[in-house]
Amino acid sequence: MRHGKYRFLIGALAPPLLLYGVFVVSPYAQAFHLALTDWNGLSAEAGFVGLANFAELWGDPLFLAALRNNGLLLLAVPLATIALALFFAACLTGGGARRKGVRGSGLYRVVYFFPQLLSVAILGVLFQFVYTPGDGLLNGLLGAVGLDALQRSWLADPATALPAVAAVMVWSAVGFYVVLFTAAMDSIPADVVEAATLDGAGRFTLFRRITLPLVRDSVQVAYVYLGILALDGFALVQIMTVGPGGPDNATEVMGLTLYRAAFTYGEFGYAAAMGVTLFFITLTLTALALRATRSERVELA
Amino acid sequence: MTRLSNGALHLVLAAWAALVTLPLAWAVLSSLKTDAEIFDSPWTLPSTPHWENWARAWNEASIGRYLLNTVIVVGGALALVMLLGALCAYCLARYEFPGNRLVYYALVAGMLFPVFLALVPLFFVVDQLGMLGTYHGLILVYAAYALPFTVFFLHAFFRSLPSATAEAAFLDGCSHTGVFFRVMLPMARPGMVSVGIFNFLGLWNQYLLPLVLNPDPDRYVLAQGLAALAVSQGYRSDFSGLFAGLIIAILPVLLAYLLFQRQIRAGLTAGAVR
Numbered sequence: 001m002r003h004g005k006y007r008f009l010i011g012a013l014a015p016p017l018l019l020y021g022v023f024v025v026s027p028y029a030q031a032f033h034l035a036l037t038d039w040n041g042l043s044a045e046a047g048f049v050g051l052a053n054f055a056e057l058w059g060d061p062l063f064l065a066a067l068r069n070n071g072l073l074l075l076a077v078p079l080a081t082i083a084l085a086l087f088f089a090a091c092l093t094g095g096g097a098r099r100k101g102v103r104g105s106g107l108y109r110v111v112y113f114f115p116q117l118l119s120v121a122i123l124g125v126l127f128q129f130v131y132t133p134g135d136g137l138l139n140g141l142l143g144a145v146g147l148d149a150l151q152r153s154w155l156a157d158p159a160t161a162l163p164a165v166a167a168v169m170v171w172s173a174v175g176f177y178v179v180l181f182t183a184a185m186d187s188i189p190a191d192v193v194e195a196a197t198l199d200g201a202g203r204f205t206l207f208r209r210i211t212l213p214l215v216r217d218s219v220q221v222a223y224v225y226l227g228i229l230a231l232d233g234f235a236l237v238q239i240m241t242v243g244p245g246g247p248d249n250a251t252e253v254m255g256l257t258l259y260r261a262a263f264t265y266g267e268f269g270y271a272a273a274m275g276v277t278l279f280f281i282t283l284t285l286t287a288l289a290l291r292a293t294r295s296e297r298v299e300l301a
Numbered sequence: 302m303t304r305l306s307n308g309a310l311h312l313v314l315a316a317w318a319a320l321v322t323l324p325l326a327w328a329v330l331s332s333l334k335t336d337a338e339i340f341d342s343p344w345t346l347p348s349t350p351h352w353e354n355w356a357r358a359w360n361e362a363s364i365g366r367y368l369l370n371t372v373i374v375v376g377g378a379l380a381l382v383m384l385l386g387a388l389c390a391y392c393l394a395r396y397e398f399p400g401n402r403l404v405y406y407a408l409v410a411g412m413l414f415p416v417f418l419a420l421v422p423l424f425f426v427v428d429q430l431g432m433l434g435t436y437h438g439l440i441l442v443y444a445a446y447a448l449p450f451t452v453f454f455l456h457a458f459f460r461s462l463p464s465a466t467a468e469a470a471f472l473d474g475c476s477h478t479g480v481f482f483r484v485m486l487p488m489a490r491p492g493m494v495s496v497g498i499f500n501f502l503g504l505w506n507q508y509l510l511p512l513v514l515n516p517d518p519d520r521y522v523l524a525q526g527l528a529a530l531a532v533s534q535g536y537r538s539d540f541s542g543l544f545a546g547l548i549i550a551i552l553p554v555l556l557a558y559l560l561f562q563r564q565i566r567a568g569l570t571a572g573a574v575r
Contacts, residue, residue, distance in 0.1 A: 013404070025411075111318045122550055135341075232415075278415055
């Protein structure tokens with residue numbers, strides 16, 4: 001029995017590994033090498049420049065603006081999304097207090113989740129019009145309720161351009177995490193909630209003391225995913241904001257700086273150095289997020 | 302729980318539901334208006350529904366062509382990555398051989414790296430293979446980048462399957478290939494559906510990869526075509542046509558969601574917590 005095992009294994013594993021090696025492993029490996037060169041795509045030989053590209057990055061105002069904007073997104077987007085999603089999930093499940101949740105909770109989940117399915121390109125085009133100065137949805141709404149004073153060119157004003165982009169990220173992501181958190185809250189054992197209620201815990205105490213510690217794992221996962229989302233932002237910014245990159249580089253993000261350096265200016269070595277930097281930032285954040293909450297895990301017997 | 306606070310609860314929940322639906326409803330409305338009506342007010346209903354906007358978007362703005370391109374590329378890549386991913390995950394999960402763990406970790410590590418890191422070298426790899434702006438080039442790249450998650454997800458799934466059925470099939474003289482296709486793959490169907498939905502949406506919504514690797518406007522995928530249209534339409538100012546294109550692009554996803562909403566939500570969230 002089982003003769004020809006290795007023939008089967010080789011036949012089954014060779015095509016996927018070849019595909020993965022050529023299009024994934026080799027570009028990643030080349031990126032680290034390319035980052036140490038000044039290659040412009042034309043010369044046959046790439047000149048080795050050591051860490052010069054990385055040194056140049058720290059004096060590049062465009063990259064620093066991008067770094068700052070990604071940093072701001074990283075602070076605001078996960079926090080706002082998780083806070084909203086936890087709040088709505090608690091509303092839908094009664095903080096885990098009710099087995100069936102509020103009336104209509106099924107419908108709410110269906111509606112909330114939908115934006116998650118829209119591609120970033122669709123989001124970008126749609127919200128470019130929502131924010132349009134003259135006849136856009138947002139200014140139209142503000143006008144309709146008498147808040148004309150608040151109307152502005154959201155994407156053309158350096159003060160509001162980045163928050164406008166962040167709002168789109170939050171708008172599209174909240175529903176996904178509502179569904180994730182409600183699933184976690186639904187799995188909280190009923191007797192734990194009952195015991196707390198008998199001890200006189202109110203709705204708020206119940207949420208803070210029981211629900212929140214028990215959905216901590218899901219929140220941690222959410223932080224990692226939303227962090228990665230906030231470090232990207234390329235497609236939204238590229239489609240929505242003028243330049244692209246916004247007024248006074250107000251919405252420049254690292255992905256955009258990299259894309260432009262490579263495919264507009266042909267500075268491939270320099271762009272690769274940005275990619276390597278982005279990689280290490282992502283890696284650090286993931287490690288931090290996973291470590292930060294590890295010690296506080298709650299065990300349910 | 303008092304009745305009053307329940308009312309407040311519903312008010313808050315309904316407010317977010319409205320916030321989610323509003324931009325989409327507005328886009329649908331605008332796609333049926335004339336440009337003059339759009340400029341007039343965001344809220345008035347169209348005097349008569351102008352379906353010709355949709356026809357214009359489909360034909361003149363090439364939304365129909367972009368949709369076809371997307372179906373070809375995503376369909377091809379999905380079929381490829383599901384076949385290769387399932388084979389790969391199955392071998393790694395159910396066979397002992399030297400280097401098994403190494404291959405598994407090398408594959409799964411692919412999920413940790415941002416695509417931006419690979420972007421520049423990837424462009425030249427695809428260029429050197431003469432595959433820039435071709436269907437098969439995009440299909441291979443899409444499949445390659447969807448492979449790590451597919452293997453990761455299905456690996457756990459194949460591990461959890463009982464081995465008795467496979468043993469019996471081997472005793473009956475079934476080959477390794479036969480056991481995979483006729484016994485194990487059908488048993489893995491729920492996992493295949495979950496990861497299939499996840500991959501379909503991920504690939505359908507790709508923007509960065511086609512932007513870099515697919516420069517030929519005739520081969521544009523939907524996301525790319527819409528973005529290009531939004532830029533050029535700004536000058537030609539056919540807003541109603543652009544809204545119509547946007548709605549045509551949203552409709553297939555909306556229909557799929559309405560039909561399979563439970564599986565889609567379960568599939569995507571299962572992907573996140575794994």
